[in-house]
Amino acid sequence: MTIRKTLRTRKLTQRARQLSAGTMMTLCLGAGAALVPLTVQAQSFESTQRQPLDSVVAVVNDGVIMRSELNERIAEIEQQAAAQGGQLPPRSQLARQVLERMVMDEIQLQMASRANLSVDDTELNRQLRSIAESNGMSLDQFADAVEADGMSLASVREEVRREMLMRQVQQRQISQRVSVSDREVERFLEQQPSQQGQSFIEETRARHVLVELTPTRGEAQARSRAEQARQRLQQGEDFATVARELSDDRGSGMNGGDLGWVRPGQTVPAFEEAMNSLGPNQLSEPVRSQFGYHVIEVLERRRQDVTEESRREQVRQAIFQRRANEELEVWRREIREQAFVDIRL
Structure with a gap:
């Protein structure tokens, strides 16, 4: 062909x-x-x-x-x-x-x-x-x-x-x-006609340990560090303790690696694909993304009505993308x- x-x-x-x-x-x-x-x-x-x-x-x-x-x-x-x-x-x-x-x-x-x-x-x-x-x-x-x-x-x-x-x-x-403020989103929505219908999504509560690649930590060293984190977790160590010690994600690391409820599209594709393949309380192998290596654990899942939130997020992304193009x-x-x-x- x-x-x-x-x-x-x-x-x-x-x-x-x-x-x-x-x-x-x-x-x-x-x-x-x-x-x-x-x-x-x-x-x-x-x-x-x-x-x-x-x-x-x-x-x-x-x-x-x-x-x-x-x-x-x-x-x-x-x-x-x-x-x-x-x-x-x-x-x-x-x-x-x-x-x-x-x-x-x-x-x-x-x-x-x-x-x-x-x-x-x-x-x-x-x-x-x-x-x-x-x-x-x-x-x-x-x-x-x-x-x-x-x-x-x-x-x-x-x-x-x-x-x-x-x-x-x-x-x-x-x-x-x-950045896009909440007020800018509200102002845009006020100018749009109301919409009917509901929208549901599945959310996943997850946590992770992220090992970044740095000028002093190459591919092999980063993967090895992620493997060490996974082995410690498999041996029963507390996830929050390991995350605070080893995770390079400053946002979630201080919270013991907890990402809260994650929605489709909120993480990079490699992370989301690995997360979606896990069942509750299941630990992933080291997953490579553009941010480094992740060790992911899924805690639970739920179905949420996000009709209004979905509209707001679409508006936020549209405004963000327009400004990103200009800023680029x-x-x-x-x-x-x-x-x-x-x-x-």
């Missing part, structure tokens, strides 16, 4: 940005295309041979962008434009525009590296599966389609991983800069100005 490369690439890049919707723990990612408006091209690793003479076209802090990398990106954009019948600016102008996007990507990826952010294979595979499903395919069918288009699944995986890393950086930065552009300008960038076109 194959699909047209232009259609697949467009859907790929859109879905690569559409991570899960959440509360303040994550941005509302359903509008991911609005958050990162420029199209990202999946780079082909099939043709990695450089031109006999390569050169640096940009220095970005302590990193560089090579002319061969720029030329590969431009070639893919030209190929897509030709397939779609689109018009591109003159080559020199296009090169400057593409290079500027590559500079911004490099700045954000450097920020992700300094923060020791990572995307593990479980998260990446989940995202690739979502991309495949958006094209009406299984993951195997999607891999076949990618290869039929002359690309490799490895190159697509790497591009999606980069996008997810940049999204983590954006989430951390923008969520700290945007301000933040991008700020990090561009703060970075050392030497363009050598």
